[in-house]
Amino acid sequence: MRLHAMICLPGLLLVACATGSPVDRLPETRDLRSAEPAPFRIAVTPLDVREGITLASAGQAEVAWDRERVRATLVEDLEELRAASVIEAVDGDGFDAGADLVLRPRLSGAEFAYLGSTSDGWLSSLLWITTWVGGLFVADSDYEAGVQIDWEVVNPHSGQTIANLAGNPRSMRLGFFDRNDLWSLGTLQSLVVPPVFTVDDGDRTTQTLFALGVAHSAGEMTRFLKTGMNGEERELVGELRLEFPRNGGRVAATCRMRGAVLAHGLVTELAMFLNGETVALLGPDELPPRSRQQVGARTFRVELPDAEIALAAGRNQVSVEFVTGGRRTSRTVVLHRDDHRSDS
Numbered sequence: 283m284r285l286h287a288m289i290c291l292p293g294l295l296l297v298a299c300a301t302g303s304p305v306d307r308l309p310e311t312r313d314l315r316s317a318e319p320a321p322f323r324i325a326v327t328p329l330d331v332r333e334g335i336t337l338a339s340a341g342q343a344e345v346a347w348d349r350e351r352v353r354a355t356l357v358e359d360l361e362e363l364r365a366a367s368v369i370e371a372v373d374g375d376g377f378d379a380g381a382d383l384v385l386r387p388r389l390s391g392a393e394f395a396y397l398g399s400t401s402d403g404w405l406s407s408l409l410w411i412t413t414w415v416g417g418l419f420v421a422d423s424d425y426e427a428g429v430q431i432d433w434e435v436v437n438p439h440s441g442q443t444i445a446n447l448a449g450n451p452r453s454m455r456l457g458f459f460d461r462n463d464l465w466s467l468g469t470l471q472s473l474v475v476p477p478v479f480t481v482d483d484g485d486r487t488t489q490t491l492f493a494l495g496v497a498h499s500a501g502e503m504t505r506f507l508k509t510g511m512n513g514e515e516r517e518l519v520g521e522l523r524l525e526f527p528r529n530g531g532r533v534a535a536t537c538r539m540r541g542a543v544l545a546h547g548l549v550t551e552l553a554m555f556l557n558g559e560t561v562a563l564l565g566p567d568e569l570p571p572r573s574r575q576q577v578g579a580r581t582f583r584v585e586l587p588d589a590e591i592a593l594a595a596g597r598n599q600v601s602v603e604f605v606t607g608g609r610r611t612s613r614t615v616v617l618h619r620d621d622h623r624s625d626s
Contacts, residue, residue, distance in 0.1 A: 304497035305362045311501035314363050318529050320507035321522050323368040323599070323614035324360070325381035325438070329353045330388040352496065356387055356431070359500035365507050367529055367616045368599065377438045382601075382612045383519075384436040385503065390449060391430030394491050423461070425487070427454040429495025433503055437519055439610040444518050447506060449499055460490040520545035520606055522613040532620040536592050539600065539615075542585050547607030548572055549584045555601040557594060562587035582606065593619040 305311055329349040353371060360369050366383075376384040430449035437444055511519070524541035527533045543549060549569060554561040564587060569575070575582040584604070591600065596619060603612040 303362070304493040305359050305500070307494065308497055308501060311363060311497065311504070314365075314501060314504045314508065317364075317508050319364045319616075320366045320511075321524065321529050321613040321615050322366040322382040322507065323370075323380065323601070323612075324366045324507075325370055325372040325376035325379040325384045326353060326357050326360070327372060327374070327376045327384060327386045329356075330386065332388065332390040352389065353387065355493070355496050356500055359497045360504060363500060363504040364530070365500070365504040367614045376436075377441065379438070381438050382614055383444070383507075384438045386434040386436065387499075388432045388434070389430070390432050391428050391451065392492075393426065393428030393451075394488055395426040395428070424453050425491055427451060427491040427495040427498070429492055429499065431496070431499040433499075433506075435506075435515075437609070437611055439612065442518065442609070444515050445506070445511075447502065450502060451495065452498060454491060454494045461487045517546045518609065519611040520604065522602055522615075524615065527615075527617060527625070529615045530618075532618045532623065533593065534623040534625040535619055535621055536590055537617075537625045538588060538590055539586050542583050543602065543604050545582050545584075545604070545606035546580050548575060548582055549604055549606050551603075551605035551610075552584060552587065553603045554587050554589060554591075555603070556591050557599055561591055561600075562589045593617060595619055 305315075329352050331349065357369055357371050360366070370379065370381070372379045372381075376386075428451040430451050432449050433445075433447040434443055435445040435447070436442065511521075521544040522541065523544060524539065526540045527537065539554075543552065550566050552562075552564045552569060554563075569584060572582075575584055577583045586602065598617045598619065600615045600617060601612055602615075603610065605611075
């Protein structure tokens with residue numbers, strides 16, 4: 283094996299050193315960025331670490347820094363993937379952060395192993411024979427990137443767990459510069475043998491694998507937020523279907539939001555807030571009766587309040603909060619004011 287099967291966390295966390303953006307390099311995340319952000323304000327709590335994974339031996343300050351670096355990287359990757367309207371790192375349990383959802387990440391595995399050369403190893407060798415440098419840019423080796431980050435998704439209004447998502451480690455394909463710096467023993471060896479046969483710089487390899495593993499975990503969470511919240515999760519938190527405007531879009535200085543709240547129970551409260559200020563507040567007497575809300579055996583639908591909202595310059599947060607079945611939940615949409623638009 284080129285790499286020890288078990289790697290302690292301290293040597294893995296310089297994740298910014300990997301070649302290129304880890305999120306851009308993963309094929310499974312490429313379709314996620316273009317999709318509209320999920321209409322949630324997300325609070326990401328400090329990283330929990332499974333017992334048995336060694337963190338550090340240099341004192342609690344270093345342990346805290348290690349955990350924070352992983353959490354910060356997760357937040358950066360979620361933002362790059364446009365996972366949700368607002369994504370924030372918070373201290374504590376996140377219940378007082380004004381979030382729609384709280385995400386609790388837990389590192390439950392950090393195992394890395396060399397699996398062997400890829401089918402492109404021959405291409406790397408051919409380019410090495412003909413050009414030398416060309417062979418250094420071919421992804422010629424497969425590795426097990428065993429970064430396993432589990433997620434607990436919590437409704438902060440009730441403290442109820444909506445979902446528990448287990449991490450799904452995967453293999454990663456690396457090239458020479460993912461495994462070595464320019465000035466390294468591997469570079470010297472590449473003068474006499476093809477890159478696929480050179481040694482790895484252990485620190486550089488694990489940094490790259492850890493960065494890719496964290497990006498993969500952020501991609502799994504993004505997919506859940508954008509496309510996976512259905513079934514039981516939708517029953518617990520309901521759904522906001524927005525017809526206009528698009529989340530993250532640019533709109534006129536004044537506009538009206540068109541859409542509806544869907545839930546598996548009678549909606550008994552509905553409120554809309556603009557940058558923390560109340561726009562509309564509807565109680566049971568102002569909302570449609572059950573006969574008008576119910577559109578299916580277990581589906582209830584309420585139109586958003588017909589209220590004109592006057593946006594401030596720049597970035598605005600519009601929050602919709604509602605109660606169904608005694609459970610309170612919320613959604614957040616980000617809008618950017620454009621004084622050159624005129625929306626009807």
